[in-house]
Amino acid sequence: MATFIPAAHEPLEDAEPSHLDVADPLGIRVGKATRWEFLRNLKVDTQVGTIWLGTWGAASTAFFLAGLLVFFLAGMDQTGGSLFLLIKYFGNINLAPPDGLGLARSLRGGGYWQIVLGFWALSTIFWAGRCIERLIRHKWRPFLVFAWLSAIFLTACIWVFHPLLVGTWSDAPALGLNSDLQWAQNFSVLWGNLYYNPWHQLAIFFLFGSAMLWGMHGATILATSSEASHHEDAEIKNMTSGSQKAILFWRWTMGFNAFPKSIHDWLWWFAVGVVLASGIGILSTGVVTNNWYAWAVDHGTVAQYGPMTRSAINQRPRPMPPELLAPSGYMPAAGK
Amino acid sequence: MAALDFERYYRKPGNTLFQAIVGGAQDPFDFWAGPFYVGFFGFVAVVAIVLGVLVLFTAVGQYGDWDLLRANIPPPDRIYGLGLAPFLKGGAWQIVVSCATVSFFAWALREVDICRKLEMGFHVPAMYMLAVSAWLILQILRPLAMGCWCEGFDLSFSSHLTWVSNTGFKYMNFYDNPFHAYAVLGFFLTAMVLAMHGSAILGTHSTDPDPNVEMRREDSFWRDYVGYSTGEYGIHRLGFYLVVYTLIMSDLCIFTSGTLVKDWVQFWHPF
Numbered sequence: 001m002a003t004f005i006p007a008a009h010e011p012l013e014d015a016e017p018s019h020l021d022v023a024d025p026l027g028i029r030v031g032k033a034t035r036w037e038f039l040r041n042l043k044v045d046t047q048v049g050t051i052w053l054g055t056w057g058a059a060s061t062a063f064f065l066a067g068l069l070v071f072f073l074a075g076m077d078q079t080g081g082s083l084f085l086l087i088k089y090f091g092n093i094n095l096a097p098p099d100g101l102g103l104a105r106s107l108r109g110g111g112y113w114q115i116v117l118g119f120w121a122l123s124t125i126f127w128a129g130r131c132i133e134r135l136i137r138h139k140w141r142p143f144l145v146f147a148w149l150s151a152i153f154l155t156a157c158i159w160v161f162h163p164l165l166v167g168t169w170s171d172a173p174a175l176g177l178n179s180d181l182q183w184a185q186n187f188s189v190l191w192g193n194l195y196y197n198p199w200h201q202l203a204i205f206f207l208f209g210s211a212m213l214w215g216m217h218g219a220t221i222l223a224t225s226s227e228a229s230h231h232e233d234a235e236i237k238n239m240t241s242g243s244q245k246a247i248l249f250w251r252w253t254m255g256f257n258a259f260p261k262s263i264h265d266w267l268w269w270f271a272v273g274v275v276l277a278s279g280i281g282i283l284s285t286g287v288v289t290n291n292w293y294a295w296a297v298d299h300g301t302v303a304q305y306g307p308m309t310r311s312a313i314n315q316r317p318r319p320m321p322p323e324l325l326a327p328s329g330y331m332p333a334a335g336k
Numbered sequence: 337m338a339a340l341d342f343e344r345y346y347r348k349p350g351n352t353l354f355q356a357i358v359g360g361a362q363d364p365f366d367f368w369a370g371p372f373y374v375g376f377f378g379f380v381a382v383v384a385i386v387l388g389v390l391v392l393f394t395a396v397g398q399y400g401d402w403d404l405l406r407a408n409i410p411p412p413d414r415i416y417g418l419g420l421a422p423f424l425k426g427g428a429w430q431i432v433v434s435c436a437t438v439s440f441f442a443w444a445l446r447e448v449d450i451c452r453k454l455e456m457g458f459h460v461p462a463m464y465m466l467a468v469s470a471w472l473i474l475q476i477l478r479p480l481a482m483g484c485w486c487e488g489f490d491l492s493f494s495s496h497l498t499w500v501s502n503t504g505f506k507y508m509n510f511y512d513n514p515f516h517a518y519a520v521l522g523f524f525l526t527a528m529v530l531a532m533h534g535s536a537i538l539g540t541h542s543t544d545p546d547p548n549v550e551m552r553r554e555d556s557f558w559r560d561y562v563g564y565s566t567g568e569y570g571i572h573r574l575g576f577y578l579v580v581y582t583l584i585m586s587d588l589c590i591f592t593s594g595t596l597v598k599d600w601v602q603f604w605h606p607f
Contacts, residue, residue, distance in 0.1 A: 044570030051563035138557040140539035147531040181511035195497040210527040218576030223457030234547035245454045252373035268534030302494040
């Protein structure tokens with residue numbers, strides 16, 4: 001074997017922000033960007049803007065703002081028109097979905113929820129159009145829009161497909177800071193503890209794995225960036241000593257390593273795996289089983305705790321009779 | 337595994353922590369086994385792992401359920417407090433947790449050795465120790481603060497899920513734990529930024545003869561799309577510090593539960 005000499009690299013001073021950040025190789029950027037010099041202290045690029053609007057972007061922004069406006073109007077409705085109470089109780093603003101699958105019969109009885117979610121659904125779909133349009137203009141392969149569509153798939157499972165499958169919008173999360181936390185808790189309990197849903201387990205594996213991979217990849221690149229490993233497009237074409245050290249670190253540590261291109265395959269699939277597995281977990285809930293603990297006992301993935309009987313654990317909780325329901329969890333109006 | 341063609345250049349003896357600590361004496365394990373670097377701390381890690389796995393299999397055999405998902409090493413009962421427990425009533429858990437903790441520290445020091453050999457930064461062992469901090473808090477520091485080893489979680493696939501579920505309900509509603517919310521936010525942001533970075537590299541690499549043009553197209557896309565590009569160095573800083581934030585919030589989330597706060601619902605209604 002011939003004596004190996006690592007490819008020459010230009011040692012960078014210390015993580016200098018890209019000196020090419022005004023460049024526009026395709027000649028398609030418009031407007032005049034600004035510079036925030038304080039960002040140099042964080043060792044990130046200083047150029048801010050300009051942002052592209054476009055027809056898709058205009059539609060997406062308009063529907064997002066319209067949804068936000070309806071959300072705030074509904075919040076004002078819940079606080080009896082008091083802006084002070086709206087700010088004070090902002091976390092408790094709760095736009096609940098209606099029962100059943102039809103249109104809500106009143107704004108307070110689910111109409112606000114349907115209007116806001118309709119607007120925001122359109123906004124995210126138009127954003128996908130904007131993503132495709134910009135990807136084509138900048139000559140990227142379409143990985144980003146597939147990641148975005150995967151995220152839309154999860155939100156559609158939560159807010160549309162699961163309610164359609166179980167026959168009521170009220171299984172979807174209400175809108176509001178506290179109410180989506182309440183939904184996460186209640187949904188799990190209602191369907192027999194989501195920890196025993198294997199797709200939920202897989203989603204958490206991907207979620208924690210994503211954090212682990214970002215920790216590994218980010219740390220590896222930062223540790224070798226003085227030898228140019230962060231110029232990833234260049235390293236994919238022609239490795240220099242920075243990438244060789246990054247590769248050998250993991251090879252020597254765990255006997256296996258990725259390469260400058262293949263590590264990004266791992267990253268992308270772990271991140272997209274989170275939303276795909278979550279979406280399947282939501283879809284299967286109520287379809288595969290109505291009690292994930294019972295399912296896990298049946299399939300031998302968990303020991304059976306206590307003398308629960310099949311018939312007892314297989315019952316869905318009966319819906320509360322309407323006369324016992326508090327009036328939709330609204331806060332008392334101002335002055336009452 | 338065959339060595340990579342450039343690997344021989346980097347495989348040099350010496351410059352280990354063992355030498356630096358012991359004062360020039362040769363590290364007796366300063367060699368590679370296949371692709372793995374061994375080193376003194378690799379030896380310590382392997383001893384701790386083998387010992388822990390042997391104890392684990394002995395205990396699982398005694399408990400009797402060999403199912404891969406249900407096999408379980410439970411923590412000690414409450415009556416043993418912070419003392420030693422009999423083998424099948426938590427002693428096995430104490431031994432396995434001790435072995436795992438030793439091997440985690442040894443593994444981190446072995447990573448330091450590899451960084452020294454490759455003359456690179458120590459970011460990976462630092463991040464690794466931050467991840468190990470979650471283990472230390474869950475299995476050692478929080479049980480110490482609560483005065484009972486029984487606060488640790490079961491070493492098992494399915495019953496550690498049960499532990500997580502029960503611990504959430506023990507403090508009423510873990511979703512009302514603000515650090516839990518900040519940590520979940522961090523995990524979701526981490527996954528989102530990871531997808532964005534992966535898409536950027538997979539979407540642009542090898543599309544132009546000049547890698548600088550590819551890199552500029554990444555920057556100009558993000559400026560068009562969201563108004564800002566951190567740059568190819570900055571994105572790795574962003575990812576690194578997002579994970580740091582997430583891990584610190586996770587640590588606070590579990591350490592405060594039961595020690596400082598007994599009820600996360602009442603936490604928001606102090607008066």
